[in-house]
Amino acid sequence: MNDNTSKVRNIGISAHIDSGKTTLTERILFYTKRIHAIHDVKGKDGIGATMDSMELEKERGITIASAATFCEWLDHEINIIDTPGHVDFTIEVERSLRVLDGAVLVLCSVGGVQSQSITVDQQMKRYKVPCLAFINKCDRSGANPDRVIKQLKEKLGHNAVSLQLPIGLEADFKGVIDLLSMRAVYFDGKNGEIIRTEDIPDNLKDEAARKREELIDTASMFSDELTEAILEEKKISESLIIEALRNGALSRKITPVLLGSAYKNKGVQPLLDAVTRLLPCPSDIENEALDMDNEETPVILTADHGQPLVALAFKLEEGQYGQLTYIRVYQGTLAKGDTIINVRTGRKVKVGRVVRMHANQMEEIESIPGGYIGALFGIDCASGDTFVSPGISYTMTSMYVPKPVISLAIAPKDSKSETNISKALNRFTKEDPTFKTYVSEETGDTIISGMGELHLEVYIERMRREYNADVSAGKPKVAYRETITRKAEFNYTHKKQTGGAGQYGRIAGYMEPAEDDFIFDNQVRGGSIPTQYISACEKGFRNCLAKGPKMEFPVTGVKIVINDGASHAVDSSEMAFQAAARGAFLEGYPKAKPTIHEPIMKVVVETPTEFQGSVMGSLNQRRGIIFGTQDEGPICVIEAQIPLAEMFGYSTVLRSLTQGKAQFTMEFATYKQIPQSVAEELEKKIAEDKKSLQKR
Amino acid sequence: MFEKGLILNHPLGRLIENESGEEIMPQGGFGAILARAGVGKTAILIQIAIHSLLCDNNVLHISLNDPVKKVGLWYKEVYRNIAFQHSITDQDLVFDSILPHRFIMTFEVEGFSVPKLEERLTDLMEQNIFRPHMILIDGLPFDESQKASLSDLKFFAKKHSLKIWFTVRIHRDEIPVTDVIPSLFDDVEDLFETAILIQPEGKEIYLKVLKGGKTDSGMTRLSLDPTTMLINQNGWIKSA
Numbered sequence: 001m002n003d004n005t006s007k008v009r010n011i012g013i014s015a016h017i018d019s020g021k022t023t024l025t026e027r028i029l030f031y032t033k034r035i036h037a038i039h040d041v042k043g044k045d046g047i048g049a050t051m052d053s054m055e056l057e058k059e060r061g062i063t064i065a066s067a068a069t070f071c072e073w074l075d076h077e078i079n080i081i082d083t084p085g086h087v088d089f090t091i092e093v094e095r096s097l098r099v100l101d102g103a104v105l106v107l108c109s110v111g112g113v114q115s116q117s118i119t120v121d122q123q124m125k126r127y128k129v130p131c132l133a134f135i136n137k138c139d140r141s142g143a144n145p146d147r148v149i150k151q152l153k154e155k156l157g158h159n160a161v162s163l164q165l166p167i168g169l170e171a172d173f174k175g176v177i178d179l180l181s182m183r184a185v186y187f188d189g190k191n192g193e194i195i196r197t198e199d200i201p202d203n204l205k206d207e208a209a210r211k212r213e214e215l216i217d218t219a220s221m222f223s224d225e226l227t228e229a230i231l232e233e234k235k236i237s238e239s240l241i242i243e244a245l246r247n248g249a250l251s252r253k254i255t256p257v258l259l260g261s262a263y264k265n266k267g268v269q270p271l272l273d274a275v276t277r278l279l280p281c282p283s284d285i286e287n288e289a290l291d292m293d294n295e296e297t298p299v300i301l302t303a304d305h306g307q308p309l310v311a312l313a314f315k316l317e318e319g320q321y322g323q324l325t326y327i328r329v330y331q332g333t334l335a336k337g338d339t340i341i342n343v344r345t346g347r348k349v350k351v352g353r354v355v356r357m358h359a360n361q362m363e364e365i366e367s368i369p370g371g372y373i374g375a376l377f378g379i380d381c382a383s384g385d386t387f388v389s390p391g392i393s394y395t396m397t398s399m400y401v402p403k404p405v406i407s408l409a410i411a412p413k414d415s416k417s418e419t420n421i422s423k424a425l426n427r428f429t430k431e432d433p434t435f436k437t438y439v440s441e442e443t444g445d446t447i448i449s450g451m452g453e454l455h456l457e458v459y460i461e462r463m464r465r466e467y468n469a470d471v472s473a474g475k476p477k478v479a480y481r482e483t484i485t486r487k488a489e490f491n492y493t494h495k496k497q498t499g500g501a502g503q504y505g506r507i508a509g510y511m512e513p514a515e516d517d518f519i520f521d522n523q524v525r526g527g528s529i530p531t532q533y534i535s536a537c538e539k540g541f542r543n544c545l546a547k548g549p550k551m552e553f554p555v556t557g558v559k560i561v562i563n564d565g566a567s568h569a570v571d572s573s574e575m576a577f578q579a580a581a582r583g584a585f586l587e588g589y590p591k592a593k594p595t596i597h598e599p600i601m602k603v604v605v606e607t608p609t610e611f612q613g614s615v616m617g618s619l620n621q622r623r624g625i626i627f628g629t630q631d632e633g634p635i636c637v638i639e640a641q642i643p644l645a646e647m648f649g650y651s652t653v654l655r656s657l658t659q660g661k662a663q664f665t666m667e668f669a670t671y672k673q674i675p676q677s678v679a680e681e682l683e684k685k686i687a688e689d690k691k692s693l694q695k696r
Numbered sequence: 697m698f699e700k701g702l703i704l705n706h707p708l709g710r711l712i713e714n715e716s717g718e719e720i721m722p723q724g725g726f727g728a729i730l731a732r733a734g735v736g737k738t739a740i741l742i743q744i745a746i747h748s749l750l751c752d753n754n755v756l757h758i759s760l761n762d763p764v765k766k767v768g769l770w771y772k773e774v775y776r777n778i779a780f781q782h783s784i785t786d787q788d789l790v791f792d793s794i795l796p797h798r799f800i801m802t803f804e805v806e807g808f809s810v811p812k813l814e815e816r817l818t819d820l821m822e823q824n825i826f827r828p829h830m831i832l833i834d835g836l837p838f839d840e841s842q843k844a845s846l847s848d849l850k851f852f853a854k855k856h857s858l859k860i861w862f863t864v865r866i867h868r869d870e871i872p873v874t875d876v877i878p879s880l881f882d883d884v885e886d887l888f889e890t891a892i893l894i895q896p897e898g899k900e901i902y903l904k905v906l907k908g909g910k911t912d913s914g915m916t917r918l919s920l921d922p923t924t925m926l927i928n929q930n931g932w933i934k935s936a
Binding site for chain 2 (some may be wrong): 617
């Protein structure tokens, strides 16, 4: 590996689904001689693109897990993370952006700025990732790069500036005019590998001159030297423009735009040139860690190889040789045989095999220097763990992990699948922090939750394919609660003194609403209930909470105060007082006006403004309260509180309402009483469910 | 509701209402809260909003400075102080009851325009999501260029029978020594039925009615608690 990080680029390729990222990556690997043949994404030749390594990806023609790979171009080492384009896999995109120094935003010249481009752009903004835009598919019917550049400016607010001009479009797309060198560039040979430069065709000369003026004008904002050269009417060199563009791109104030058609092997090599010339190297980016020994004070990391190691595990994959951990080294060097510490667990780990990944193939290396991305074998860790040299305790700023928005109950179809499901869930939750699983205490179902219906569907499918586990998925049940709304007294005697050992216990007191889930207050004086039975009383009341008398939902927010009672010298026992407590609870509960509460979710929808009205309508129909709307230029953010029960299937509704251009997040906000009409409906449904269970 | 009654008894009511409890500002009327930066315009605006919300009016709060979350926190904070001032026991219940009557919209200053507001409001009203009685606009810059858009807004307010309150930031040098409308506000003053100035004097802060407000006989100023920016319960004092 090259020790000079100024010639290293860690880049991601992000875009909307079907914009052609995987095809683009495939061509990059071909031109950089990492692969020697080109395969299509949808794999008519049965091989599939190199970056789509999972069976499912090849079949559906989508990228699910981002595969990391590297290549070399013009003396530069480029580490590439190919990221999924579908909105349901955003954690993959987020993870990539967290460890990357720059990105290429791929846009379709027909589709333009689509919903996922907006999401990805927001993520890039969050992690301050400088980017280039590549307008792909210029050979397609309806291709209009000018419109896409306009959308980049208007929809995403980028200061987009084109570095090229297309020579022909759609079926006539022949090549590009490089506005820096003012030469026409054509891509010859079977796979476009031979680059031929010529004079600009006469019919495009004027337009090229005008566009170059625009380019220089925009770039001059980022270089005094360039401004001076313009004012003094000196000859403007290519390097001067590049320097200005790089300054602008690194500060995210300019987005250089390139054009091409990866599928037709046009425009990929100039994009690689731009990556090396305009995107940052690791030392251009300031990375911060938190010092755990010093109240999490931020520490600036340097890519200096002599410094103690700080590295982040950003992706895990279970391969045939065990767990593969993708890692980015921010400081120091990670070498084979080193002992490193997992900051989260405090455990020492000995580094075994160190590899450099190339999609699903790998190359053994000795070490990963600071600024590089590589992978380790045989390290037990979770995604997002930080590894350091002994002696320091730094942690990388925690990754932003979006909260799961949808859950499903799953069940194995046979006993063999049961074991395999748990293996699969164990692996998936380790790999993907947005995928969660738990067993519902109330229903006993295994619940999986994630970022969208497709996200969960893919995992269910993966369980079947990779773990041979057949799973049936159902609708999850909302976790309703029961609570009381007023004070009610009880005075109950449990008496069973006919034949055999007798049972006797009397408990008196009251119940009232409380802030906490359950409060037990013993105010019995004078030993009317002997001290040894008080805990049995509490246990008796506590046991009643699991299934409320009203609709069998868990009871919360109850304070029980006992202040009197009676016992029998022979017949009283712990069991008798537990039974008395149960009786007292059942006596007092109906008088305390019990109600049903439901979980209310805070829902935030981000939508292009043109869909604001229909999105608000859809939220309003779901018994929601819309708190407000936030206009952020082309995007509008709507905040609302909506009962969870009304949110199932919302991702599909939102997608169809907004042509897939909106997205939403949902998190638990509070429990609130359900309206009477809904309670009645619920009561009916529960009664029906019970009936059908009894019939079985 | 008992608690609501307590809050409605607040002196602020007497500032914007007549003796029979009706709001002085007519439908389609404009009101302004004037102060220099950082004196507490938003706090007063939110007190007006909460007062109106407790009267079961729908209030649309438009902020050109803060995100929805921050505006929501403002309401919580101001309400909490009011509830504390009136020793209200069931604070959350009352607050929860007013929330469905409030809608917050935030815009970037340069992105705000009357046609855009009208478009957004039509979306809300046509789908029966929200129909405001009062609009509060916080953070609109006041200069000569705003005259036309304020005239449009006046037309809009009359058309929809709305009352609109604005915060108006005045320059430190513009603070009137007498009860005179600051010159910055001169150009658009004719559009406004009510104007109230927040005036700090040493450690004290007062609300002074510059135009249109109804005050108790001879009393033209209300004193504010500088820590909470709430109007003091017996806050009327004679004009300085």
